[in-house]
């Protein structure tokens with residue numbers, strides 16, 4: 001003992017090197033590092049004071065119970081706490097290598113002890129603590145057994161008794177010495193609390209010796225709980241049983257948390273084999289001497305807590321009390337909470353129980369049935385609503401709604417748009433009401449009927465139509481120029497899509513979009529702009545196909561026609577023939593007893609232009625065209641464009657009211673404020689009255705020709721309506737449905753929605769067109785009248801589709817095809833285009849549709865087109881067409897028809913389809929290929945192959 005180093009002494013005392021160094025410094029023996037050698041006197045000085053202040057004395061009482069067993073009882077004499085001394089449990093140490101016997105002994109010995117402390121749960125810890133001072137001794141006894149593992153423990157055990165003995169052991173197993181030192185510390189501080197704390201590391205060797213019986217551990221539990229708890233692993237068992245009976249064992253709440261865990265803390269013995277000076281269980285021990293005033297309970301807690309908590313060294317420096325009380329709180333509260341939770345949520349012992357419990361609670365909440373207030377059961381929709389949106393607003397699953405729809409015979413997806421009626425029926429089933437707010441918006445925009453006294457005469461709006469080259473543009477220009485020269489000179493003519501001319505102080509507005517295409521396109525958009533149509537027919541050419549079309553379009557729109565027989569200056573002009581030809585359309589000249597105005601003019605020679613205008617004014621008088629100029633403006637967009645400098649610009653034809661600069665307005669899906677207006681002569685105008693065309697700047701977007709323009713009271717309103725329309729547009733695009741198809745006809749007839757069936761007939765020869773038209777007219781019944789709006793020779797054009805769209809008509813084609821653009825437009829507009837080879841089939845279809853018997857089972861699906869660029873004659877094969885695929889694709893096994901000037905000349909199958917020398921299944925767009933037809937050799941350059949296939953369609957009726 002002559003040489004004791006700082007770190008050794010620190011270990012012996014169970015304190016940090018630093019702390020020891022601090023104490024040394026306090027003693028006036030400063031050291032520089034932990035390796036410094038201390039004199040015996042210094043060591044004594046350091047260790048002695050710890051004993052003096054305490055009022056406790058610890059002595060060992062050894063009794064050799066058996067030859068292999070020594071019972072050591074630590075006698076603690078403590079003035080304030082005599083119980084502690086009593087509580088000092090006897091420890092039994094195995095002597096020699098006889099693990100079984102000593103193991104049994106301690107149980108017996110210890111079992112006696114708990115009796116006292118059992119009354120107070122806190123005392124249970126004393127019982128646990130009691131063996132601890134003895135525990136170090138146990139290994140001491142084991143030491144001779146020369147079990148290397150036990151060495152440290154043995155040293156530790158010996159240390160308190162005969163430190164001199166322990167010393168030699170230390171060099172032999174320096175590592176092992178550490179635990180010994182730890183244990184030694186309490187020995188040096190023989191007070192009960194100090195002794196209690198090191199117990200934990202000391203106990204393990206016993207357990208190791210007796211792994212099966214683990215008597216020390218068991219002893220603790222038995223002493224602590226005093227209920228019939230199984231002797232083996234009580235803590236674990238309790239843990240396991242807890243969820244099963246849903247409640248914790250009674251003693252638990254009263255017990256500090258830390259106490260319970262030692263049961264699970266079996267690995268503790270390792271401390272014996274693997275010295276761990278840092279372990280928290282050791283820490284309280286060295287500090288114990290300083291904490292003399294602590295109660296026995298506190299000491300116990302302090303001793304127990306660190307190990308199970310595996311936590312920090314909060315037991316130091318007097319903080320001990322706090323965690324202990326916290327532990328109690330937890331001990332009382334947490335089990336309560338757990339119990340509640342278990343009772344409520346945990347049906348079984350599984351850990352998943354918690355989750356399940358949570359789920360159950362949620363399910364419980366969901367089952368609450370709440371009926372929304374009446375006001376909340378009204379769903380406002382605009383025109384249409386998707387299935388998903390309706391379900392969302394009703395708070396039901398979309399699948400439920402889809403199921404309800406299926407019951408109604410409607411197969412729908414979540415994005416399927418529902419119209420107002422369907423939505424109403426569905427919503428009623430679910431206890432909701434549907435309110436159509438779209439109607440409100442449109443109602444807001446509806447023109448109020450004007451009081452008769454507020455109406456004033458307005459200029460007529462005229463459109464010029466006619467066949468190509470009959471002089472429409474020339475006539476328009478002639479009228480305008482004449483008028484400009486006659487009127488205000490100097491103005492720079494602007495093309496704004498419309499202009500007005502003046503005659504005898506009266507104005508006439510001309511729409512500068514000659515041709516019935518524009519007229520019908522605008523009408524198809526719902527705009528009724530034109531009051532009078534001037535039909536130009538060249539006197540030298542007579543009635544031509546487009547003349548007929550123009551007549552039909554005008555008639556379909558119900559607009560009166562004035563015939564301008566043009567080019568009368570020409571020598572070959574024959575106005576009488578024109579009059580005769582037009583009689584066929586019911587346009588009979590006045591001098592021949594009819595009511596149609598005919599004017600013979602010459603645009604070139606400016607002949608009779610004034611009388612033409614006079615006739616227009618006369619017709620306007622007949623029509624009594626009037627409007628109220630003293631209200632907010634309403635009109636139609638005639639033309640619109642995006643100007644680089646000015647942004648969106650549109651020509652508005654005011655139809656009623658007066659438009660002023662600064663007015664807010666809405667036009668189609670756009671809105672804006674009139675920033676500036678100018679007329680066709682480029683003059684700025686502050687206001688525009690009825691029938692006056694003006695170019696307006698101030699749109700937020702480019703509107704479409706035919707959009708209705710309405711001046712609004714304020715911007716907010718205009719914006720709201722425009723947004724609403726945009727939404728509606730999107731919805732209607734989604735809900736795109738045909739205007740009228742033959743399949744729907746019967747249904748609509750039944751509902752009384754259709755009184756007139758309008759058709760447009762197109763054919764390859766005039767004879768068949770007339771025959772079809774005549775046959776169709778004969779189908780007229782009392783319930784439904786069949787109108788042939790237009791019948792002509794040639795391909796189905798965009799104009800035909802527009803007319804059909806505007807008049808809700810069906811197009812019937814005989815041996816003709818729609819032009820590509822026309823087909824696309826028909827698809828877009830939802831116009832039903834039916835193509836036939838036999839007249840009988842067409843008439844029969846209409847008849848069946850009217851009777852509700854139409855059962856279409858196949859529908860043609862267009863695949864693509866190829867144009868013949870070259871024709872080769874191949875021996876034994878026949879003619880092969882070198883073709884170029886211009887649209888879609890050509891498929892070898894699909895059906896094909898050969899079109900010559902859009903007239904079907906052959907329909908059948910391909911006999912071959914090749915790319916270079918290879919037979920191919922299909923050829924895509926923009927590729928060349930060789931094609932030949934089965935049993936048909938008349939192929940010509942410029943012919944078109946149209947490839948299609950027949951698709952089976954479920955009968956809709």
Ligand SMILES: Nc1nc2c(ncn2[C@@H]2O[C@H](COP(=O)(O)OP(=O)(O)OP(=O)(O)O)[C@@H](O)[C@H]2O)c(=O)[nH]1
Pocket residue numbers: 466467468469470471472473474475514566567568569570601602603604605
């Ligand atoms: N002799 C004579 N020629 C005329 C008269 N009106 C027009 N033309 C001529 O007829 C041709 C066609 O005139 P346009 O005004 O272009 O006919 P359009 O109907 O507008 O023709 P598209 O715009 O192609 O539909 C021009 O060469 C004109 O010079 C006329 O009154 N007399």
